[in-house]
Amino acid sequence: MLDFAIFAVTFFMMLVGAVIYLMPSSRKATSVPGLDPTTKEDGNLSDIGRAGSLHEFLLDLHGRFGDIASFWMGRQLVISIASPELFKQHQNNLKHVVTQSSTLCYTVFMFIGNINTICIQVADNLVKTLENKVKEEHLSLNQYMIAYAFKTVMNSLYGDAMDDEKDIIAMRGHYDIMWSEMEKRIADPTVPEDGSPRAISLNLALKEMRKIVQNIIDFRKKNGKKSEDYLLIDRIVEHMKTEDGIFSEILTFLIGGFHTAGNLLTWAVYFLATHEEVEKKLLKEIKNVLGDDDISADNYDQLKYTKQIIDETMRCAVVAPWAARYQDFDSELGGHKIPKKTPVIHALGVSLQDERQWPQPKIFDPERFNEENIKKRPHLAFSPFGFAGRRVCPGRKFAYLESAICLVSLFRRFKFHLVEGQVVQPVFGLVTHSEDDIWVTVSKRK
Numbered sequence: 552m553l554d555f556a557i558f559a560v561t562f563f564m565m566l567v568g569a570v571i572y573l574m575p576s577s578r579k580a581t582s583v584p585g586l587d588p589t590t591k592e593d594g595n596l597s598d599i600g601r602a603g604s605l606h607e608f609l610l611d612l613h614g615r616f617g618d619i620a621s622f623w624m625g626r627q628l629v630i631s632i633a634s635p636e637l638f639k640q641h642q643n644n645l646k647h648v649v650t651q652s653s654t655l656c657y658t659v660f661m662f663i664g665n666i667n668t669i670c671i672q673v674a675d676n677l678v679k680t681l682e683n684k685v686k687e688e689h690l691s692l693n694q695y696m697i698a699y700a701f702k703t704v705m706n707s708l709y710g711d712a713m714d715d716e717k718d719i720i721a722m723r724g725h726y727d728i729m730w731s732e733m734e735k736r737i738a739d740p741t742v743p744e745d746g747s748p749r750a751i752s753l754n755l756a757l758k759e760m761r762k763i764v765q766n767i768i769d770f771r772k773k774n775g776k777k778s779e780d781y782l783l784i785d786r787i788v789e790h791m792k793t794e795d796g797i798f799s800e801i802l803t804f805l806i807g808g809f810h811t812a813g814n815l816l817t818w819a820v821y822f823l824a825t826h827e828e829v830e831k832k833l834l835k836e837i838k839n840v841l842g843d844d845d846i847s848a849d850n851y852d853q854l855k856y857t858k859q860i861i862d863e864t865m866r867c868a869v870v871a872p873w874a875a876r877y878q879d880f881d882s883e884l885g886g887h888k889i890p891k892k893t894p895v896i897h898a899l900g901v902s903l904q905d906e907r908q909w910p911q912p913k914i915f916d917p918e919r920f921n922e923e924n925i926k927k928r929p930h931l932a933f934s935p936f937g938f939a940g941r942r943v944c945p946g947r948k949f950a951y952l953e954s955a956i957c958l959v960s961l962f963r964r965f966k967f968h969l970v971e972g973q974v975v976q977p978v979f980g981l982v983t984h985s986e987d988d989i990w991v992t993v994s995k996r997k
């Protein structure tokens with residue numbers, strides 16, 4: 552066992568600002584080029600606010616100072632890295648580190664055998680819903696895609712214990728409050744005062760969420776579980792020692808799995824609706840590989856172009872713009888000393904938009920991910936799920952599978968048309984979403 556520990560601060564759970572703001576001042580000089588604090592108290596927080604988001608701030612920071620750059624969040628020095636070479640170095644630095652919290656989620660998703668069936672069921676229901684909407688005008692793409700992602704994660708976690716639509720809607724409401732609180736704290740890390748409307752609403756959401764989760768755990772315990780019906784929640788309950796541990800593990804999965812995949816799918820359908828030649832190639836692949844069959848373990852790996860679309864969507868839309876680590880040992884990056892307790896941001900989105908690896912990075916082109924082009928790039932240039940240590944995204948296989956099932960189910964039956972006159976603007980929060988809903992109409996394929 553190593554005698555140091557690391558906090559892997561996941562991009563959505565970390566509440567970077569809040570943690571950093573409360574930490575003691577660390578004004579140690581660094582040789583890493585970067586910004587001086589604009590004010591003593593806030594560091595460069597106001598610059599981040601002016602940039603619009605941490606991702607946009609990092610794009611500018613790295614444009615000015617290079618692949619490794621420093622800035623100040625409150626009184627805390629922060630280092631950001633944005634190249635495959637530096638990613639590799641940090642990966643090596645963290646190779647032998649034991650994470651402080653559970654490593655359960657790293658492996659657990661690989662054990663769930665029935666995800667395929669669950670996603671196909673949810674996708675079939677979505678197709679049925681959309682069949683009744685063909686005549687309607689303006690459907691919110693975000694709403695349908697996010698609902699699909701929510702249901703697939705919920706059903707995979709909880710199975711039939713979460714069948715009640717009322718519970719799902721309630722859970723979604725509580726979750727939305729928590730998510731919006733996290734997004735607010737990235738922009739302004741001040742923790743809302745006890746008794747303030749924000750604090751009351753957050754505490755209530757947490758309490759209600761906890762009740763629902765407890766009911767599910769009780770249901771699973773009471774009804775037992777068969778091996779073919781082994782769910783993520785069963786594994787979490789078996790492995791976590793405390794109720795708090797169970798609850799936070801479940802929340803992490805919900806948070807990790809739902810906005811990411813929902814927005815990924817929203818952007819994918821948007822790109823497909825606006826790139827007819829890509830849509831044609833997708834339809835050809837569906838016909839050649841699947842015919843009228845569902846996706847299964849036998850044919851999934853042959854859906855190469857579908858996977859290219861998913862990869863290019865994650866890159867072009869920058870679905871998850873950054874991750875971070877906060878390590879309690881000294882290290883070195885890019886020839887610079889990184890003192891312990893210095894947060895290191897992985898500017899995944901900056902790297903995904905880097906012209907050196909991705910010429911004309913704003914253009915959506917799945918051919919960037921054909922076999923020949925993949926070979927030309929350093930492996931870590933494409934790291935949309937993180938890259939360092941044991942806490943890279945454990946849901947990545949799940950994300951590809953649920954996305955492929957959704958895209959295949961929808962596109963073989965419908966054509967999506969973007970409602971004219973919209974300006975689609977990305978907002979780079981914890982996850983990149985569109986500023987306003989993206990409105991589409993659907994028509995049935997012959």
Ligand code: HEM
Binds near residue numbers: 871873875937938
């Ligand atoms: C669209 C796809 C997704 C993207 C782009 C994405 C991206 C990421 C990234 C960047 C991280 C942080 C990694 C790091 O700190 O190094 C992460 C963590 C995580 N993701 Fe994903 N993710 C996606 C889908 C999912 C899904 C579908 C699930 C689960 C169903 C999931 C569950 C998690 C969890 C639980 C963590 C935290 C891991 C930990 O801290 O140990 N993600 N994800």
